[in-house]
Amino acid sequence: MSNFQASRREFLRLSTLLSTTGALGMATPFAVNLATVASAAAQTNVNDYKALICLFLNGANDHANTVLATDSSSWSQYQTVRTTSEAGSIALPAVGTTGGVLPIVPNTIQAGRTFAIHPAMPELKTLFDAGRLAVVANVGPLFVPTTLEQYKAASVPLPPKLFSHNDQQSLWQAYAPEGAAYGWGGRMGDLLAANNSNPIFTAISASGNTVFLSGRTVRQYQVGSSGAVAISGINGNLFGSTTASNTLRNIITTDTANYFQKEHAAVTSRAIAAQSMLAPAMAPAGANGVANPSQYKNPNTGVLANNSLATQLQTVARIIAGRNTLGVKRQVFFVSIGGFDTHDAQKTVQADLLARVSHAIAYFDSTLTNLLGSDLRQQVTLFTASDFGRTFTSNGDGTDHGWGSHHFIVGGAVKGKNIYGNFPVTGLKHAQDVGSGSLLPQYSVDQYGATLANWFGLSASQISDIFPNINNFTTRNLGFI
Structure with missing residues (x-):
């Protein structure tokens, strides 16, 4: 894999060709790509x-x-x-x-x-x-x-x-x-x-x-x-050290030349960003937010x-x-x-x-x-x-x-x-x-x-x-x- 010089975009394209299946189990990348373009063009605007x-x-x-x-x-x-x-x-x-x-x-x-x-x-x-x-x-x-x-x-x-x-x-x-x-x-x-x-x-x-x-x-x-589920150990102290938590965050989010590491870092960074947005936006559970359900x-x-x-x-x-x-x-x-x-x-x-x-x-x-x-x-x-x-x-x-x-x-x-x-x-x-x-x-x-x-x-x-x-x-x- 180290000698495979395909770009991330090319890898994703090939992955899509290999993994996309139609109702009959046959690869249908061209139809899917056309449908994706059509879907994007037909997106609906709503106000409510x-x-x-x-x-x-x-x-x-x-x-x-x-x-x-x-x-x-x-x-x-x-x-x-x-x-x-x-x-x-x-x-x-x-x-x-x-x-x-x-x-x-x-x-x-x-x-x-x-x-x-x-x-x-x-x-x-x-x-x-x-x-x-x-x-x-x-x-x-x-x-x-x-x-x-x-x-x-x-x-x-x-x-x-x-x-x-x-x-x-x-x-x-x-x-x-x-x-x-x-x-x-x-x-x-x-x-x-x-x-x-x-x-x-x-x-x-x-x-x-x-x-x-x-x-x-x-x-x-x-x-x-x-x-929202947070990734453990990347905030505050890790083993009593802020340096350790920062190092862990860098390891799992830093971009690299290796495609798999690159994609893992992108997914991880996206998860960290999403969790940081969702956690404070959610209403709290309990009396000051969304009441806890009673027992059944x-x-x-x-x-x-x-x-x-x-x-x-x-x-x-x-x-x-x-x-x-x-x-x-x-x-x-x-x-x-x-x-x-x-x-x-x-x-x-x-x-x-x-x-x-x-x-x-x-x-x-x-x-x-x-x-x-x-x-x-x-x-x-x-x-x-x-x-x-x-x-x-x-x-x-x-x-x-x-x-x-x-x-x-x-x-x-x-x-x-x-x-x-x-x-x-x-x-x-x-x-x-x-x-x-x-x-x-x-x-x-x-x-x-x-x-x-x-x-x-x-x-x-x-x-x-x-x-x-x-x-x-x-x-x-x-x-x-």
Whole structure:
């Protein structure tokens, strides 16, 4: 490598040629470069502030116990299929019984249907009833509108590697299987980052690295539970010596002729500069800033415990509170909670996880009501996503991998107290059952994301650029926001 005299620019160009892949896994540098130029030319100017938060439920949340149809016919089918002889039967108690599902009444009536949500989510029922939360029924990856007959015959393009966790997480976040380079959160950031005086704070993850926030030009910025993560030992004393700390800083930031050292120094310098800007801009945690979340109650044990998801959302709120200092108008955030791969012990495991989700979302909504004196609920929208739904059939005390799933949208701009889409038939062997009650999606992720992108301020042509399959669908905007 010492004899390789390529410039940094040339190295980056070659790296891009080698690492950039298209939906079919083929290198597409020329198309990507053209799209990047077009995207830069089409950036949108905005004057207001908006933030979009993706809450990802890692492991594939069981939608059929999260939002349920409770009319007599549906409930009979539900109990028949989901009640097993196993001690771990996954059927939930009925409305009005001890620990029963919580009724919700949508503004738009679906003839003959009534609905409820999981009993561990009373806070979300309150938000639904208040009109700040909506349900979007049966969303999942699709390339084109697909019928059950077309699916069985494979007569239309189908999403690759269905029912695979890693690949479907990537399809949800980046419209391609594992190995995708760009996510739709990052691509939205690409087109809107010019509105931010500090573009580095456009796409922020409070939950580690995620392809969802990877843009072509925008880099995701990762924060910890306490906010911006500082590099240890480069400020103050190191081993009792300021000279040592200064020396360490020089070692890790000094430019050199070696490309790898040069790039490492550039990344490190950028991280130091970003941390020095973000740390003082964030609102403090606690009584003098963004209130700490209360503990949530485990519905299985009644024991109070800390909720790490609520802490992630507190970090997001603290960054949003510093939006004016940071000079940002558009931000995309990512938070997540894992454990939803409930092949076993689903009734207890999912109850605890959904209790955390409900508690955290309610905390975030309450925090935005008065964020350092401002009500920002109208300007901030949170949506859920997950690998896929799960089978309607039980494997005894759990469920297996599915496809379509129901999701929540939360915020002041949301047209809440509604279920969007025709709620699927409850049971087996119907027009959306691809096997074991796994749902053929009614809406594509592209339609779901495009609706959010439209609210975020992107034009129709930009949305078509971000969501490669949206033009295959008649309905581009699902109308929930």
